Amino acid sequence: MARPASPATGPHRSDKRAELLLGALASVVLVLIAGMVVFVLAKAWPSFSHNGLAWFGSGGNVDTQLIDIFNSPANPDKYEYTFHAWPLLYATALVTLGAVIVGLTFALFAAIFIVEFAPNRLRAVLEPVVRLLAAVPSVIYGLIGILVLVPFVGNHLISQGRKESVAYVVQLSGNSLAVAVVILTVMITPIMIALIVDALRTVPRSWTEGAHALGANRWRVVWTIAVRAARPAIVGACVLATARALGEAIMLSMVSGSVGFAPNPLDGLTFFVEPVRPLAATIVDNAEGLSVKPLGQTLYAFAAVLLISSLFLSLGAWLVRQPMKRYGVRP
Amino acid sequence: MEAATARVPAARPLESGWRRSDRLFVGLCWATGILLCLIAGSLVLYMLFRGLQYVSVDLLTTHPVSDLDQSKTGGFLDPLIGTVILAVMGTLIALPLGVGAAVWLTEYGRPAWLARSVESGIEMVAGTPSIVLAIFGLLLFSQQFLSFLSFTASGNAVFGRSFFAAGAMMSLIALPLIFGATRAALQAIPSHVREASYALGKTKAATIRRVLLPMSREGMATGTALGMGRIAGDTAIVVILLGATLRLQGVGDEPVLSTLRGTGSTLTSYVYNNSPAGEGNAPDKAYAAAFVLLMVVIALNFGIDLFTSRRARRA
Numbered sequence: 001m002a003r004p005a006s007p008a009t010g011p012h013r014s015d016k017r018a019e020l021l022l023g024a025l026a027s028v029v030l031v032l033i034a035g036m037v038v039f040v041l042a043k044a045w046p047s048f049s050h051n052g053l054a055w056f057g058s059g060g061n062v063d064t065q066l067i068d069i070f071n072s073p074a075n076p077d078k079y080e081y082t083f084h085a086w087p088l089l090y091a092t093a094l095v096t097l098g099a100v101i102v103g104l105t106f107a108l109f110a111a112i113f114i115v116e117f118a119p120n121r122l123r124a125v126l127e128p129v130v131r132l133l134a135a136v137p138s139v140i141y142g143l144i145g146i147l148v149l150v151p152f153v154g155n156h157l158i159s160q161g162r163k164e165s166v167a168y169v170v171q172l173s174g175n176s177l178a179v180a181v182v183i184l185t186v187m188i189t190p191i192m193i194a195l196i197v198d199a200l201r202t203v204p205r206s207w208t209e210g211a212h213a214l215g216a217n218r219w220r221v222v223w224t225i226a227v228r229a230a231r232p233a234i235v236g237a238c239v240l241a242t243a244r245a246l247g248e249a250i251m252l253s254m255v256s257g258s259v260g261f262a263p264n265p266l267d268g269l270t271f272f273v274e275p276v277r278p279l280a281a282t283i284v285d286n287a288e289g290l291s292v293k294p295l296g297q298t299l300y301a302f303a304a305v306l307l308i309s310s311l312f313l314s315l316g317a318w319l320v321r322q323p324m325k326r327y328g329v330r331p
Numbered sequence: 332m333e334a335a336t337a338r339v340p341a342a343r344p345l346e347s348g349w350r351r352s353d354r355l356f357v358g359l360c361w362a363t364g365i366l367l368c369l370i371a372g373s374l375v376l377y378m379l380f381r382g383l384q385y386v387s388v389d390l391l392t393t394h395p396v397s398d399l400d401q402s403k404t405g406g407f408l409d410p411l412i413g414t415v416i417l418a419v420m421g422t423l424i425a426l427p428l429g430v431g432a433a434v435w436l437t438e439y440g441r442p443a444w445l446a447r448s449v450e451s452g453i454e455m456v457a458g459t460p461s462i463v464l465a466i467f468g469l470l471l472f473s474q475q476f477l478s479f480l481s482f483t484a485s486g487n488a489v490f491g492r493s494f495f496a497a498g499a500m501m502s503l504i505a506l507p508l509i510f511g512a513t514r515a516a517l518q519a520i521p522s523h524v525r526e527a528s529y530a531l532g533k534t535k536a537a538t539i540r541r542v543l544l545p546m547s548r549e550g551m552a553t554g555t556a557l558g559m560g561r562i563a564g565d566t567a568i569v570v571i572l573l574g575a576t577l578r579l580q581g582v583g584d585e586p587v588l589s590t591l592r593g594t595g596s597t598l599t600s601y602v603y604n605n606s607p608a609g610e611g612n613a614p615d616k617a618y619a620a621a622f623v624l625l626m627v628v629i630a631l632n633f634g635i636d637l638f639t640s641r642r643a644r645r646a
Binding site for chain 2: 018033125218317
């Protein structure tokens with residue numbers, strides 16, 4: 001936007017001071033971020049350096065590895081660090097991708113409905129509904145999940161035979177991948193809907209009117225013109241939702257089962273009711289062990305992985321928004 | 332206009348071009364819209380049902396007690412106070428930072444590279460998971476030079492968990508919201524307003540203070556309310572940085588400072604601890620606290636609407 005020129009008298013001394021003060025306030029944020037990245041990476045380093053690339057690989061049972069690290073001897077030279085995070089990373093990816101893919105489909109249809117097809121009265125209800133769903137604290141979603149959905153899945157949807165079929169590897173209690181994905185979808189979809197609605201509304205009227213004039217029906221116009229023009233914003237919405245899903249800790253630690261188990265897609269339907277243990281939830285589960293030095297360092301390594309991935313996501317969102325600026329469509 | 336509609340035989344020919352797949356997709360749109368309403372409706376009604384079942388005035392005014400029997404665990408006065416303290420503290424820290432950054436970015440914004448990095452920096456803060464903020468805060472406030480903000484154990488180890496620590500990290504959650512709302516409000520002020528102020532001989536600093544900030548007050552208020560709502564709803568920072576002790580436990584003797592330096596809990600951590608995932612396992616209390624929390628969050632998110640729309644109507 002065009003910035004009006006300074007007063008004709010030239011910059012005043014109080015102006016200079018105000019600029020410096022406000023600039024300093026703004027830069028505090030940058031210092032904080034830099035500090036955060038450096039602090040967390042430095043604290044996490046021992047866990048990475050002891051395991052090398054094997055940190056990201058699989059091997060052994062994650063839960064027992066965490067317990068061993070927690071119980072490692074007091075002598076700093078004999079700290080236990082062996083850790084293979086694959087089941088946790090895999091669980092994080094499964095839960096996040098599942099929720100984002102399901103959520104995107106829903107969000108796309110819901111946003112199109114709000115912008116194009118909803119009758120005015122329903123639209124007036126839907127917009128606060130989206131805001132409400134986005135505002136509900138994660139712990140409330142978690143509470144409903146653990147007290148309502150998990151027992152329902154555990155008692156009614158998993159048959160006794162299915163429980164026995166995998167009893168020698170893992171217990172199926174209802175704390176499961178499916179419940180985690182469903183609740184996470186409900187949590188992140190409203191964010192996507194809000195962003196996609198905003199983008200669809202900024203699509204120039206002349207474009208859609210032109211398509212109407214060519215004889216396309218309302219659905220074709222929305223789908224081929226509006227949604228296509230809003231594609232960068234849709235990707236941006238996905239990125240934000242992914243960041244939110246990656247970092248969700250409390251709700252997932254309540255409903256995901258907290259068992260370091262890597263669900264196997266070859267198990268068929270059982271796959272969906274197997275428990276998982278995402279990274280962020282593991283940090284919360286082990287919050288009391290943060291003061292035990294080696295376990296603390298391992299947990300900071302999780303945080304470092306989350307931090308780096310969310311930094312890359314922000315970068316991705318920024319890259320995605322560049323082409324949008326060229327067409328003058330603001331997010 | 333009327334002539335045009337008369338010549339084109341209504342919208343009929345367009346409607347006739349609906350393929351079966353088009354109809355299916357429009358049907359899906361309706362289905363998702365209605366599903367959304369159903370989910371929100373059942374969520375609110377279920378919480379309302381549980382809330383009315385378990386909430387009582389006693390719960391709101393008695394201190395929590397640790398007990399295995401659910402009926403003897405008292406109320407959640409302390410968590411309620413904790414939520415209020417954290418929300419106020421978080422926004423008090425975030426407000427000057429967010430407003431300052433927004434004003435600097437829209438009114439000065441030089442050098443350009445710094446402006447761009449501040450902008451993306453705040454975006455990064457918004458994208459950082461709160462659990463990462465929480466354990467970063469623990470690391471920061473366990474440093475010796477910040478020991479005056481929390482409890483120091485006998486071995487000279489700094490505990491790093493206090494209202495100060497949690498409030499400071501909570502402010503980072505509210506910051507992007509306050510920044511975004513203030514910036515949008517500032518950008519909406521037309522530039523002739525600024526020019527009129529300069530024409531009267533006001534300096535830029537005076538213009539900001541006397542003209543621009545008062546005009547963007549509503550945006551700031553919206554951002555602050557949203558930020559408070561987000562703070563009230565965050566759990567990870569409380570669980571890790573506030574110690575999540577059942578009652579407010581002060582450190583030291585000064586009346587207010589001791590509480591702020593001490594540990595406590597909020598409604599969110601109370602819900603978490605009383606759910607089957609936590610130690611308390613008192614689902615009735617968890618439902619009651621969750622209901623109160625939901626009401627607080629809804630009030631913060633929608634209350635500001637009433638306020639601004641009433642002012643708009645009066646103006």
